[in-house]
Amino acid sequence: MSADKARLQLGFIGLGRMGLNMVRRMQEAGIDCVVFDTHVEARREATSHGATAAESIQDLVAKLDAPRNVWLMLPTAVVDVVLDQLVPLLHAGDTVIDGGNSHYVEDLRRAEALNRHQVMYVDVGVSGGVWGRERGYCQMIGGPELAYKRLEPAFAALAPGVDAAPRSESRSGEPSPAEKGYLYCGLNGAGHFVKMVHNGIEYGLMAAYAEGLNVLKNANAGKQTRTADAETAPLERPELYQYDFPIGDVVELWRRGSVIGSWLLDLTAVEMARDASLKGYTGRVSDSGEGRWTAQAAIDEGVPVPVLTAALFGRFTSQGNDLYANQVMSAMRHAFGGHQEKTEGKG
Numbered sequence: 001m002s003a004d005k006a007r008l009q010l011g012f013i014g015l016g017r018m019g020l021n022m023v024r025r026m027q028e029a030g031i032d033c034v035v036f037d038t039h040v041e042a043r044r045e046a047t048s049h050g051a052t053a054a055e056s057i058q059d060l061v062a063k064l065d066a067p068r069n070v071w072l073m074l075p076t077a078v079v080d081v082v083l084d085q086l087v088p089l090l091h092a093g094d095t096v097i098d099g100g101n102s103h104y105v106e107d108l109r110r111a112e113a114l115n116r117h118q119v120m121y122v123d124v125g126v127s128g129g130v131w132g133r134e135r136g137y138c139q140m141i142g143g144p145e146l147a148y149k150r151l152e153p154a155f156a157a158l159a160p161g162v163d164a165a166p167r168s169e170s171r172s173g174e175p176s177p178a179e180k181g182y183l184y185c186g187l188n189g190a191g192h193f194v195k196m197v198h199n200g201i202e203y204g205l206m207a208a209y210a211e212g213l214n215v216l217k218n219a220n221a222g223k224q225t226r227t228a229d230a231e232t233a234p235l236e237r238p239e240l241y242q243y244d245f246p247i248g249d250v251v252e253l254w255r256r257g258s259v260i261g262s263w264l265l266d267l268t269a270v271e272m273a274r275d276a277s278l279k280g281y282t283g284r285v286s287d288s289g290e291g292r293w294t295a296q297a298a299i300d301e302g303v304p305v306p307v308l309t310a311a312l313f314g315r316f317t318s319q320g321n322d323l324y325a326n327q328v329m330s331a332m333r334h335a336f337g338g339h340q341e342k343t344e345g346k347g
Ligand SMILES: O=C(O)[C@H](O)[C@@H](O)[C@H](O)[C@H](O)COP(=O)(O)O
Pocket: 101, 126, 127, 128, 129, 199, 202, 286, 287, 288, 289, 290, 291
């Protein structure tokens, strides 16, 4: 443990799915965390891992040595509420870190507001989800470089480390922060901007796998008999679609030596091994905002992102937001051709 690591103390607000595990990882690395969450149980759990619990935000600030560092790991909707309580308690030279999935535009506004109190604001896009405690967290960091430097032992403790991936050819010597799993991306907003695009890509990758696997799943379409009044046109050559692929095994196979292996595919394989029919899922795919923000940024930049937007719109469809459009089309079809809607599914 380095001397710097031993000295760093961190206030931590928000002990949810990710926050608690992040605190555990930092405590294990010798970083003292003073934690607060409205759930007493979460605070108790954090103390069992060596953290110091605070009874309130005021108590948390009082328990920290100056200059204070307070990391927020909160749903985006409550960040401003907590900042309103926290910032008046802080002093010049203190730092607030937002590790949630905030929009980078919000970071710019918040950084300016905190700056008026001479409090530094750092935005950190954190990837790794519920697996982060074990695998480490990939961190994309924006804000004043001074604050980044001060917090570097915390970023290093949370990061997966250089061994998480084979070193890229022609990189040698002391691994760079990026190779360890954290990166200073630039001034305020930069961290969440990079995380926003990361999530835009996440949507695209997920949709690509999902669509491909659906083509495999329906490769037995020629086996289904279609009646004259079926919903869709008959297959011209049903003999071409007579396959029942073991999708779970195909996914498992692609994890080994194929071009499209990835952690997303690894996770898919685990789900498929449990139940390849995915009966436990209705297929409603939520979106928390970052896919939308990526599309908005691309429009402002005049950059085409057809794959990412198609994936985003696919999520809207899954949420049922295509219903009225479909009703309009069905009404038109009925109006011009007298066509009745079929009540059954695939015919
Ligand atoms: O990198 C990550 O760990 C994920 O990207 C994560 O941060 C993501 O934001 C949420 O798990 C869900 O996001 P959506 O609701 O937008 O799918």
